[in-house]
Amino acid sequence: MQDGTASAFDTPQVRLLFRAPLPPSYTNFLGRKLLRFLLTVQGLGAFALITLGVLVSKFSVARQVVRPLMRREIGRAGVRLLPMFLYLSAALGLLVIGQTVSWLTRVGAINFLGTVMVVVVVRELGPLLTALVVLARIGTANVVELGTARAMGEVEALEALAIDPVHYLVVPRVVGMALGIFSLTVYLIVGALLSGYLWAFLQDVPLLPGEYFRQLASALGWMDFVLLGLKTVSFGFIIAIVTCYHGLAQPLRLEEVSGATVRAVAQALIACVLLDAVFIILYLVA
Amino acid sequence: MSAACDRTNEPVIEMRALSAAAMKNPGRVVLEEVTWSVGAGEYWVLAGPQGSGKSDFLMMTAGLAAPVDGTYRLFGEPMPIFEGERLATRLRLGLVFDGGQLLNHLSIAQNLALPLRYHHNLTAAEAGERVQALLDLTGLAPWADAPPGAVARNWRKRAGLARALMLQPEVLLLDDPLAGLDPWHAHWWRDFLRQLAAGHRFFGGRPMTLVVTAEGLRSWKGQACHFALLDKKRFVVLGNWTEVERASHPLARELLAPELAGA
Known part of the structure; x- marks a missing residue:
């Protein structure tokens, strides 16, 4: 965290803007909303940069402690969600094929x-x-876990032990979520493509498997693989950053954790959709 | 009173005209113009009523926040230290929180092992022997695998002490260690702190520098050598126990009340 303190993002000015009641005047209301938005963007940007800095500069620090945490997060945001994604892939294949055939x-x-x-x-x-889906299942849990840890003074305890909370709490979640979303997307896509053919077959579509997979292969370009990797890792990074920021970067009382969770989910959702729009432009340009 | 009271050692904590702010509200100054020096091996008690800024001052002393004004040196190094080459100096100081502040997703043993594993890059197995020894020393072995939430507050506080001792600090700061303890646990703490101040065999026999905050003074009679008050944003050094008993400061008289004997 900034200066290594737990209160880096909790300046009196920020607190005033976030916690004071909104003014009744329309222009003031709009101005306050805009300032809040800009402050949130600034805070999220700073938090993302700090996390990236810690990720790189402490890559080999305390590996015996941080690597198991990363494995745990990969399991949580990836492996454990596989059964659900098998179901989703079957449903997605049906949905797309059912509508398009x-x-x-x-x-x-x-x-x-x-x-x-x-x-x-x-x-x-x-x-x-x-x-x-990962945002709903794991992102929300992130905010609740970190917000509770913050409210219970665990972050201060880490700082007292000279353990960087970003390194110990945030970096494993960022890595776990980025790799988890990447892997789950690959499984979801493969599952949906396979189940798609199954549903097409059940609808008596005159399409041989070889022809179907030839169509898939010819429609895929190298850019699809590159952008898919970039996109999924970016989604994971954004969700982890937004949820960790709301859970960790500002002092919370226990009763404020639910509000922080709602804010984090809304902002992560908006950020993911915006990023998706950027990738649509990239696809069109490429 | 131990022989450490008469020692005049080189200072490990030095504050000059220092001001400290509240941890949860950095804009609110809780102490001003603190000039204080703690020598190696000294045993201090900082007393004051609730809200006098004891915990905030202790957190600042532990390096969790920077002073608002003035200078603070730990072993000659300017504080706060967050990382880098000077981190070794910071690790010579340990902090025990009022409620233990254990990490709830780890067991008691894992909590104890964390600082050792993190700073020495050890596996759980490599840290196991040292953790077990400290669990035995502090009587926490029966709760080693329990999560903090399943352990009574008395033992959680003790686990917080054990965790702070894991890196064998030379200076130990304790935030209201006797608060909320039953008499048996309070006796254990006083006895254990006395052993640390005199030089515990487990920690190489070197006298540990102790700074304790408390709401009352009477419990620390015959225990600590140096006493100070935190009153109305001022840091008032009272001296040794004899001087405390003679002190005319109104707050000192209040904090000597027998009702506060357990605090």
Whole structure:
């Protein structure tokens, strides 16, 4: 944290803006909202940079303590969610195929089934759906855990032991969530593509497996793999940063944890959708 | 009273015209113009009523916050120290929180092991022997695998002490160690702190510098050598126990009340 203190983001000015009642005047109200937004962006940006700095500068510090924490977070944000993602992949395949087969058949474009699957599942729905599910399942838990730890004085205890709270609490979550979302997205996409063909087969679509996978392969370019990796890791980074920031960077009382959780989920959701929009532009440009 | 009272050692804590702020409200100054020196091996009690800034001052002394004004040196190094080459100096000081402040996702043994494992990059197995020895020393062995939430407050406080001792600090700061303890535990703490001040065999026999905050003074008779008051943002050094008993300061008279004997 900034200067190594737990109160780095809790200046009196910030507190006034965040906790004082909103003024009745419309322009003042708008101004206060805008200032709050800018302060949040500033705080999140600073927290992200601090975390990246700690991630790099303390990469080899206390490996025997931090690496097991990273493995635990990868398990939590990845491996343990696999059963749910198997279900989701089957559902996603059904959803996309179920909607597209009838339309593609009508216009005689069934040969584009593979292309549609790549555009919809690989580029858009796969990463975004994974991010949102991980946000709901693990991101919320992050805010509650860290907010409670903050309220119970555990962060101060770490600082008293000269243990950097960002290194011990945030870095494992960032790494775990980035790798977890990347891996789960890959599983979700593969599962959805396979189940998609299964649903197409059950609808008597005249498409052989070889042709379906040829369509998929021809629709995929190297840029899809690069951007998919970048996008999923960025989603993981953003969700971890936003949820950890709201749980950790400001002093919380226990009764404030639920409010912080709601704020974190809303902001992470908005940030992920905005990032997705940026990647759409990248896809279009590339 | 121990022989440490008569020693005049080189200062380990030196404060000059220092002001400290509240941890939860950095804009509120709780102490001003503190000029204080603690020699190696000394045993201090800082007394004051609730809200006098004892905990905030102790946190600042532990390096959790920077002084608002003035200078503070620990072993000659300017504080606060957060990391880097001077971190070794910071690790010569330990802090025991009022409620233990254990990490709730770790067991008692894992809490104790954490500072040792983190700063020496050890596996749980490598730290195990040292952890077990400290668990035995502090009587925490039966609760080693229990989460802090499943352990009574008396034992959680003791676990906080054991964790702070894990890195064998030379200076130990204790925030209201007797608060909320039953008489049996309070007796154990006084006895154990006396042993630390005299030089405990477990820690190489070197007398440990102790700074304790308390709400009352009477419990520390025959225990500590040096006493000070925190009153109305002022740091008032009273001296030794004889001087405390003779002190005319109104707060000192109040804090000597027999009702505060357990505090």
